[in-house]
Amino acid sequence: MNSANPVDNLATLIRCPSVTPAEGGALGALEAMLAPLGFRTERMTARDAGTPDVENLYARLGSAGPHLMFAGHTDVVPAGDEAAWTHPPFAAAVVDGKMYGRGAVDMKGGIACFLAAVARHVEKHGPPAGSISFLITGDEEGPSVNGTVKLLQWAAERGERWDACLVGEPTNPDQLGDMIKIGRRGSVSGTITVRGVQGHAAYPHLADNPVRGVLALADALMWPPFDAGTENFQPSNLEVTTIDVGNPATNVIPARATARFNIRFNDTWSAETVQAEIVRRLDEAAARERLRPGRAPVSYEIAWAERPSHVFLTRDEKLIASLSEAVRAVTGREPKLSTTGGTSDARFIKDYCPVVEFGLVGQTMHMVDERVALADLETLTQIYETFLERWFVDARS
Template sequence: MTVTDPVSVLQTLVRCPSVTPEEGGALSALEVMLAPLGFAVERMTGHTDGTPDVENLYARLGTTGPHLMFAGHTDVVPPGNEASWRHPPFAAEIADGLLFGRGTVDMKGGIACFIAALARLLEQGRTLPGSVSLLITGDEEGPGINGTEKLLEWATSRGERWDAALVGEPTNPDTLGDMIKVGRRGSLTGRLMVTGTQGHVAYPHLADNPLRAMTAMLDALMGEPLDHGTDLFPPSNLEVTSVDTGNTATNVIPESASATFNIRFNDLWSEETLKNELQARLNRAAMDEQLRPGRDPARFSLEWLGRVSPVFLTRNERLSGSLAAAVEAVTGRRPKLSTTGGTSDARFIKDYCPVVEFGLVGQTMHKVDEHVPVADLEKLTEIYSHFIERWFALADAR
């Protein structure tokens, strides 16, 4: 393996079957790569009662500021039916200019390119006027409890501070150079429970079908747009993901009905204002008599599930500007600054320093035959090299 070659580094990482929450040898492989480059490498295990322990890695090159962090994860989603793959998911085989394997795109490829970029700069005798660190977790594809969040707390308790961070997630929708993520929408999940009265479908006057009220309530949640978006955020979006009564009989009106929904919200909302808005909509809908004429207001409860992922936006021209300039220098494309997509570990990092995301094209992530063009690995390595130099030059100029 040659650490200046992103293909070689990526093949080594892909051949480690690090399916969440297993380390699979991936962090050990990184330690072998980074130590000879001069990194001080440390491992820590995130622990929370009732959840699997997760191994994480922190490596730092340099002892002074300014301090640039690269963040990523070596854990991957399961490959599914391996017989459906044209090339074995952990073999890292190359065919027709494509490197196949689970994690090639999401996101061992980004890690490989960043390491290769640093190795090349060091091989050329470049001296960085500050420090670079790698914060690598094994829990991004899992619950996200024992990974980046715990690793940040651990590193901070040891005196680590960062001036900026780059997350190497696959951000480009179609072509390398399309998009930089400068923020993420928030995520909020709720469960609505409506209680009625069970009865025979032939005697509806003796029962109260909770699905009638549920229909009005779901219409209240989804019918009127939450907002129309902002310059950098798309409109907030609420999707119902399940509706259930637990009823197996066709001639019985159920006693209760539940619905689960998720909202991806922009910076027009906070957790508090969004919850208040949804509660108000449901309160009004409970009074709706269109499907329940003459009935008392519907009986319902609303439960919030899991942790809320906050919305955030990074406004740091030194960070996003130097990255955009590096992308354009290599690809000839000026990337769009975007906040689309799901959540990422950047939601934890933004509490410690400004953070942006840029990596490979994400079209095959989590799919059978996940793959990356070998040519894109070389281009991303060049982009990261340009970015590192530009960011430190701007930081040094200050």
Template sequence: MNVTDPKANLAALIKCPSVTPAEGGALGALTEMLSPLGFKVERSTETDENTPDIENLYARLGGEGPHLMFAGHTDVVPVGDEAAWTHPPFAAEIADGQMYGRGAVDMKGGIACFVAAAARYIEKHGKLPGSLSFLITGDEEADAVNGTIKLLERMAKAGETWDACLVGEPTNPDKLGEMIKIGRRGSISGWITVFGTQGHAAYPHLADNPLRGAVQLANALMEVPFDQGTDEFPPTNLEVTSIDTGNAATNVIPAAAKVVFNIRFNDLWTADSVKQEIITRLDKAARTGNLRGERPPVRYEIAWSIRPSHVFLTRDDKLISSLAGAVESVVGERPKLSTTGGTSDARFIKDYCPVVEFGLVGQTMHMVDERVALADLETLTQIYETFIERWFADART
């Protein structure tokens, strides 16, 4: 197999049905790509209570000098209605200059390109002026419990340290080369239960409809902006994603209502401070402005996501300039440095070394007919190879 060809690499990975939590053969395919290049490949299975076991891979080439890590995931989201695909989701078929398949851009394409870039660098230069590693996991698209966070812990305990990391997530909105992610907002989800009194809809004076209180609390969370954003981050944003009672009857006032929300917060907040702000808003709304009139305070309780994502911003000039310079040298334009979007496994890697994200155009990720332009695969490989050259040169200065 010619691993310098990103198209061949991606086809091999797409053909592995690695829908979370299944490994699907993807890590085996990656092992076959990396081992001939001289990488020492280790595979491990991580476990935790009430979660599926996850297979992960760590591969390293070189034993000294500056250490650059490439991180990513081979797991993919389900295909949905397979009949709606114009090309089978695990066939890697090519049509009109594009390769179709689940994971083409999120993010088997990025992995395929970095393997090709590493192979081209080694073919051209021989020995690395340092160390290069791949940290590839299998549950990024799910709960991220037994993937990156545990593999990082495992390798750190084994003595591994890293100087910088590139995550190959699809960061570009419209065209390749326009955006590098240098940080991410924090994220917390919450589940509010509002308590009422069940009763007949025709006799509301004998009941207490919890939906009235649920609406009050939801409005209190969304009405007033949390902030106006900062120089590096957009404004904090909270969205109520569900209000539900589980009540199938039309003439029964329910006993309780549940409100679900998610907040993405910038660097004006910590996980603890944004939680406190939310509780302050809820307590105030519970005591005042009841939609029903004179009623006791709204009775509620709140539960939080077990592992919130913390806001972070990478300030490593050599890492950022090496990547931005590589992008500009290949596509002719300087990329924007951004902190927009959701979370990624970079939120775990930031605790071990500076991390940035750059990959393919993400317009079709998670969609029916996910696909990538073949030209973009070649361009991204060239960017990655140039980045490897620049980073090792900069890391030695």
């Protein structure tokens, strides 16, 4: 197989049903494509109590610096109702200039294109003037416990060091060249539990309705806004994602209510300061009497998700410039430098080296009939190839 052809690379990867956390043959296929280019490959299985084992892949070409990492994931979300797909989700069918399949854009397509770019670079110039590595996980679409975070630790313990990283997530909203991600907002999740006293809805004085309390607390979390945004980040937003009482009866006041929330926060905050602000708001709201006149303050408990994601902004001008110039040279577009969207595994990589994200158009990711234009695969490969040439020059200057 010609690894310089991104269409062939992607078809091979899509045909591996690597629904998270299953490896599905995808890492093996990638190893087989990397080895002829001179990469040394290693598979690493990560384990943690209460989570599935995950296979990961690390591959390196070269031994000297500067060292560029490409990071991504071969695991994909489930296909859902396969009967709803126009073409089977793991067949890599090509119709009207588009390839259909789960993972086509998120993000087997990015891996396929970077692999093709490296193959072309090696064919034209020989081995890179430094090192290129692939850090590929099978846990990005899952709990993200046994994937990139542990693979980075594993590699670093073996002496691996990186000067920069490109993550191939689908960053472009409409067309290739729209957007480069140079940072991400942080993320904190939590669960609030309010305990009351169960009773008859007609005799509320004999009960204590926790719904009144949880609504007051939820309101305080969503208003007023946490901030108005900053120079590089959009405003922080907290969303209450569910309120539950587990009560099927209409005439019974429940004994317990819970609310779950998630906040995406900008560089106004750290994970610690935003948690402190949330607690301050809850304490203040708990003492209000609007929904609970004459009652004692709301008694609540809060449980934080184990691992918050920290806000970060990449300031490596050479890395950003090399990629931006490559996008302009190939597409003629000026990419927007953005920190929008959710989280990605870049949140782990930023602790080891500067990181940016750029990949395919993400309009169909996670959808039925996920698909990518073959023309976009070729264009992204050209962008990555141009980036490789520029980055190794810029990194040495």
